[in-house]
Amino acid sequence: MITLYGWGTPNGRKVSIALEELGLAYEVQRVDIMNRQQFSPEFLALNPNNKIPVIVDSEGPDGKRFTLFESGAILIYLADKVGKLLPASGPAHYLTLQWLMFQMAGVGPIFGQMHHFQRYAKEQTYSVERYTAETHRLYSVLEGLLAGNEFIAGSEYTIADIAVYPWVARFELHKLDWSTLPNVKRWYDAVGARPAVVRGMEAL
Structure with missing residues (x-):
């Protein structure tokens, strides 16, 4: 059994979607970040960086209890555990990791800052404009990529x-013109129609 400590954020939902796609047994422990539960001693014992998500796998490496934080690391761990969603070797393996890092280093931080300034700091015009422009630039990268790929890392869903999906699922904050992003929209609709994705999004 895997325990997922999370909240209904894109980073939390990455993990719940992966757990559903991989068919792993899990339970959810909600960490109410709006009420600062991530700063509780109990949670800090799991992640001293006070961020969700965290997983605790009762049957981790060598059959021992294993705790892991950072959503990208968790996705790699879960994929390796089951042997799915991450090609085992060759170029496809590294391309999947490349685009995972693109999300971790670009989409997540930039979209997250945009969400923050849109919601809480609208008087900071420069900040809103800066992160909106960078968000749209990242969408253009995805649009060009998906013009030639069925999925982000190639022909396989990974x-x-x-x-990326839970971040794009907050598109209402991104001031998009979907008519300029037909390939992203095609990908978004296809991924969002997967039953495991629906379950994963609803789990948190």
């Missing part, structure tokens, strides 16, 4: 798609 943890790279799982990492």
